[in-house]
Amino acid sequence: MIDVSNLTIGYKDTTVVKNLDFKLNKGEFIALIGANGAGKSTLINTLIGINTPLSGKISWELKSTKKNMFNDVGFSPQSQLIDWYTNVLDNVIQGPLLAGYDLRTAQKYAKEALQLLDLYSLKDKAVDHISGGQQQRVQIAREIARKPKLYILDEPTTGLDVETSENLFKYLKKEVEKGALVLTSSHDLTLLEDYATQVLFINDHAQKYFGSLNNFLNDSTSLREKYLKERGK
Numbered sequence: 001m002i003d004v005s006n007l008t009i010g011y012k013d014t015t016v017v018k019n020l021d022f023k024l025n026k027g028e029f030i031a032l033i034g035a036n037g038a039g040k041s042t043l044i045n046t047l048i049g050i051n052t053p054l055s056g057k058i059s060w061e062l063k064s065t066k067k068n069m070f071n072d073v074g075f076s077p078q079s080q081l082i083d084w085y086t087n088v089l090d091n092v093i094q095g096p097l098l099a100g101y102d103l104r105t106a107q108k109y110a111k112e113a114l115q116l117l118d119l120y121s122l123k124d125k126a127v128d129h130i131s132g133g134q135q136q137r138v139q140i141a142r143e144i145a146r147k148p149k150l151y152i153l154d155e156p157t158t159g160l161d162v163e164t165s166e167n168l169f170k171y172l173k174k175e176v177e178k179g180a181l182v183l184t185s186s187h188d189l190t191l192l193e194d195y196a197t198q199v200l201f202i203n204d205h206a207q208k209y210f211g212s213l214n215n216f217l218n219d220s221t222s223l224r225e226k227y228l229k230e231r232g233k
C-alpha cells in the first residue's frame with residue numbers, strides 16, 4: 001500500500017531521518033517507535049502529505065473504490081484536530097460524511113464508533129466541556145467511523161485510559177485481519193507488543209529496523225527490553 005524508498009525527512013534546516021526504506025502492506029499492524037524527537041510525527045506527516053520530503057520517494061496504492069483516495073484514510077495527528085464549535089456526535093459524524101457516506105450510514109458508523117470509544121453517553125456534550133482524554137477519544141472515533149482501509153495514527157492512546165486503549169487496539173487488530181493497514185506511533189510498548197505485527201524503529205536519524213515484531217524481539221523477552229537495549233540504556 002505504501003512504498004517508501006531512500007526517503008529523507010525533516011525541515012528546511014534540519015534533517016530528521018535519512019534514507020528510510022520500507023514497504024507497508026495491507027493486513028499489517030505497524031508499530032512506529034522511537035524516542036521523543038526521533039521523527040515519528042515528521043514521518044507520519046510526510047507520508048500523509050503535510051510535510052514535503054527532503055528527498056526520496058513515497059508511492060501509494062490504495063485500490064480505493066471511493067471518489068477520493070483519501071476517503072479511505074483514517075488519520076489522527078498528534079495535535080488535536082477538533083471542531084470546537086460543535087458537540088461530540090457532530091464531530092464524529094463529520095468523519096464518515098466527509099468520507100462520502102450518506103447521512104443514514106454516517107449516523108450508523110458514528111454511533112458504533114462512539115460506543116467503541118465509550119463516548120455514547122457524552123454524544124450531546126459540547127467538546128470544550130469534556131476532558132482532554134475524552135477529546136482525544138472524539139478525534140479517534142471520527143477516524144474509526146470513516147471505516148478506512150488505511151489508518152495512520154500518531155500516538156492515539158495518549159490520554160486514553162487503559163481499557164479504552166485496549167478496546168481501540170482490539171478493534172484495529174480486527175480491521176487488520178479484514179485487510180486494513182494500521183500504522184501507529186506510540187510510547188506504550190507493552191500495548192504495541194500485544195497487537196503489532198511489524199516494527200518500524202527510528203533512532204539517531206536513521207531507520208534502525210523494519211520487519212516483523214518477532215524478529216525484532218529476537219532473544220529479548222519484551223519489546224520494552226529490546227527497545228532499551230537498542231537505545232543503549
Ligand SMILES: Nc1ncnc2c1ncn2[C@@H]1O[C@H](COP(=O)(O)OP(=O)(O)OP(=O)(O)O)[C@@H](O)[C@H]1O
Pocket residue numbers: 011014016034035036037038039040041042043078
Ligand atoms: N516544524 C518544525 N520545524 C523544525 N523542526 C521541527 C519541527 N517539528 C519538529 N521538529 C524537530 O524534528 C525532530 C523530530 O520531531 P518529531 O515531532 O517528528 O518527533 P517524534 O518522534 O514524533 O517525538 P515525540 O515522541 O516527542 O512525539 C525534533 O528534533 C523536533 O524538534
